[in-house]
Amino acid sequence: MKKEVPLAxxxxxxxxxxxxxxxxxxxxxxxxxxxNDWYIIVSGFxxxxxxxxxxxxxxxxxxxxEKEAPYSIILISTFVIVLAWGIYSGVKYGNPFAxxxxxxxxxxxxxxxxxxATMFSLxxxxxxxxxxxxxxxxxxxxxLLLISAGxxxxxxxxxxxxxxxxxxxxxLILLAIVSVLExxxxxxxxxxxxxxxxxxxSIIAIFPAAWFLKFNLPRLADWVMNVPQLGAKRGxxxxxxxxxxxxxxxxxxxxxxxxxx
Amino acid sequence: MIKIFLILQFSLPPLPVSEVVAKDVxxxxxxxxxxxxxxxxxxxxxxxxxxxxxxxIEGQWSEPETLTVVRSGTNSLTDTDCKDGVEYRYFVRVSKxxxxxxxxxxxxxxxxxxxxxxKRASVLILLIIIVGLLLYFIQKTRKGEELFIRKxxxxxxxxxxVGRSTELGRPLLFVLGLGTxxxxxxxxxLSILKRVSKKSAEYETDLxxxxxxxxxxxxxxxxxxxxYIEGGRPDLFKxxxxxxxxxxxxxxxxxxxxIMVREKPGAVFLQGYFYAESLILAETGNSxxxxxxxxxxxxxxxxxxxxxxxxxxxxxxxxxxxxxLTKDALSLATIKGEDWVxxxxxxxxxxGIIFESIAFFTKIPWLHVLKNFFTVV
Numbered sequence: 199m200k201k202e203v204p205l206a207x208x209x210x211x212x213x214x215x216x217x218x219x220x221x222x223x224x225x226x227x228x229x230x231x232x233x234n235d236w237y238i239i240v241s242g243f244x245x246x247x248x249x250x251x252x253x254x255x256x257x258x259x260x261x262x263x264e265k266e267a268p269y270s271i272i273l274i275s276t277f278v279i280v281l282a283w284g285i286y287s288g289v290k291y292g293n294p295f296a297x298x299x300x301x302x303x304x305x306x307x308x309x310x311x312x313x314x315a316t317m318f319s320l321x322x323x324x325x326x327x328x329x330x331x332x333x334x335x336x337x338x339x340x341x342l343l344l345i346s347a348g349x350x351x352x353x354x355x356x357x358x359x360x361x362x363x364x365x366x367x368x369x370l371i372l373l374a375i376v377s378v379l380e381x382x383x384x385x386x387x388x389x390x391x392x393x394x395x396x397x398x399x400s401i402i403a404i405f406p407a408a409w410f411l412k413f414n415l416p417r418l419a420d421w422v423m424n425v426p427q428l429g430a431k432r433g434x435x436x437x438x439x440x441x442x443x444x445x446x447x448x449x450x451x452x453x454x455x456x457x458x459x
Numbered sequence: 460m461i462k463i464f465l466i467l468q469f470s471l472p473p474l475p476v477s478e479v480v481a482k483d484v485x486x487x488x489x490x491x492x493x494x495x496x497x498x499x500x501x502x503x504x505x506x507x508x509x510x511x512x513x514x515x516i517e518g519q520w521s522e523p524e525t526l527t528v529v530r531s532g533t534n535s536l537t538d539t540d541c542k543d544g545v546e547y548r549y550f551v552r553v554s555k556x557x558x559x560x561x562x563x564x565x566x567x568x569x570x571x572x573x574x575x576x577x578k579r580a581s582v583l584i585l586l587i588i589i590v591g592l593l594l595y596f597i598q599k600t601r602k603g604e605e606l607f608i609r610k611x612x613x614x615x616x617x618x619x620x621v622g623r624s625t626e627l628g629r630p631l632l633f634v635l636g637l638g639t640x641x642x643x644x645x646x647x648x649l650s651i652l653k654r655v656s657k658k659s660a661e662y663e664t665d666l667x668x669x670x671x672x673x674x675x676x677x678x679x680x681x682x683x684x685x686x687y688i689e690g691g692r693p694d695l696f697k698x699x700x701x702x703x704x705x706x707x708x709x710x711x712x713x714x715x716x717x718i719m720v721r722e723k724p725g726a727v728f729l730q731g732y733f734y735a736e737s738l739i740l741a742e743t744g745n746s747x748x749x750x751x752x753x754x755x756x757x758x759x760x761x762x763x764x765x766x767x768x769x770x771x772x773x774x775x776x777x778x779x780x781x782x783x784l785t786k787d788a789l790s791l792a793t794i795k796g797e798d799w800v801x802x803x804x805x806x807x808x809x810x811g812i813i814f815e816s817i818a819f820f821t822k823i824p825w826l827h828v829l830k831n832f833f834t835v836v
Contacts, residue, residue: 223488227572254702314710318709321738440797444796445778446643454781
């Protein structure tokens with residue numbers, strides 16, 4: 199019974215929600231909304247469990263006098279202060295987040311928002327380090343990624359198309375220098391021909407490539423985003439949603455039971 | 460121009476709207492009527508439109524009541540306050556200063572609820588095909604047929620990651636992302652968590668699971684407990700290692716980053732639904748030298764995971780995790796069925812491309828049949 203009852207509830211709920219998708223007539227029409235309301239009520243109660251877990255976790259650290267105990271003291275005291283302050287503002291203004299509430303003005307605006315912004319802004323540095331690793335042209339795939347990322351970035355930033363000719367010019371000159379150096383160091387004649395040929399092609403391509411990018415870069419960037427990128431994304435979406443349907447059917451039929459004790 | 464000049468100078472009433480049409484909103488639960496009209500020719504200079512409504516009570520039309528006032532340029536609205544089975548009619552008043560003119564009455568309309576959403580017929584048909592294929596393969600496996608599933612590197616690496624972490628004497632960190640228990644990626648993440656907790660029990664390594672959502676926290680605690688029981692070491696389960704961290708996105712990211720830096724886990728599992736915090740977590744994991752296995756269905760976050768973690772379960776691979784790890788025949792059958800549906804969809808897409816390409820040049824209307832069929836509201 200410990201497993202059968204939850205499985206039956208899952209089956210009935212899942213089946214009803216599928217039916218509700220196709221029948222707008224009441225009582226099915228508003229079923230999803232009603233189920234969502236129930237979920238919000240249940241999750242509201244579990245928040246108490248969450249807070250209990252958080253406080254206990256940090257209380258244990260303080261009790262054991264662990265190295266991080268001072269942080270736990272800060273967390274618990276902040277929790278108590280914010281809760282008390284919120285209740286006070288709620289009673290005084292009818293809403294803890296009322297514009298006149300000092301709770302909103304001081305804590306939320308001057309502490310919470312800047313802390314959130316700080317964490318979010320870290321993303322810029324993390325993107326730079328991750329991009330450096332991803333864009334190192336170690337193979338064909340990484341090189342393609344580097345080229346397409348370069349096109350999209352230059353095509354989307356202000357003055358990108360003006361900078362693009364210089365950018366591609368410098369890149370091709372560097373490629374020509376590297377090819378000449380590689381060609382000199384090679385022993386086999388055919389390898390020398392390939393690298394010197396590549397250097398010549400790079401030099402010849404500078405002006406046509408610069409001219410093409412100057413007038414077509416934003417269009418090229420849009421093409422990368424709207425055709426290959428969107429196509430790949432849609433392919434992923436189809437796979438993801440089919441997987442989700444299969445998973446949902448496994449859950450409804452009781453094949454997938456990980457969520458059960 | 461002359462007319463506009465005259466209206467502005469001599470306060471002539473503006474021209475009324477025409478073609479006021481009222482109709483029941485299709486595919487709904489009833490109680491709604493859609494009203495559409497042709498804009499007044501003086502739309503550019505009028506102030507606003509007022510829509511009036513009348514209902515029939517015991518064979519008599521009621522006094523007109525104001526339904527709503529809309530600004531110029533608006534030519535439709537939905538009356539959401541109708542009673543099914545009652546007859547309604549509408550007219551629209553065009554106002555310019557003190558002057559106004561009324562349109563003729565619309566046709567009589569009646570709202571009603573529908574028993575089937577016709578625009579979702581294609582979804583129903585596809586669903587029947589999908590379920591039919593899944594049930595067919597489930598039936599096949601019940602008869603004893605073995606099904607093949609390709610290698611998924613990220614899932615094969617789970618045991619290796621736990622083993623490596625044990626060798627280093629470091630704990631494991633499992634992050635379920637910001638999804639709620641109603642999100643399928645979270646449930647998929649829980650099935651991977653069960654496997655990791657079982658292995659962690661076998662290898663006697665600590666497993667830390669900080670949670671974002673309180674409902675997920677409760678489910679994760681039960682899942683880890685079950686994993687330890689399955690691993691034969693329920694005594695090693697530490698309730699305090701699975702805990703609720705924060706219900707704020709960046710608060711959670713900061714908390715998990717702090718745990719990574721302080722506890723230095725040997726393996727980090729990022730499995731679930733992630734938003735902007737994905738790269739903050741993955742890069743911090745990378746900086747501490749942990750082996751990282753990520754998995755998400757959030758397409759916008761996948762590139763970050765691919766760049767910053769060692770193995771990534773891309774989209775549907777995550778959903779296949781529980782079938783792959785348990786090798787359960789019934790679960791594998793659903794994966795097989797899913798693959799067949801994919802083949803079917805590829806065929807439909809190719810057919811759609813051919814039909815639409817021909818229709819583009821020949822303008823034959825019936826060639827849009829597939830496009831129209833799969834347009835869902």
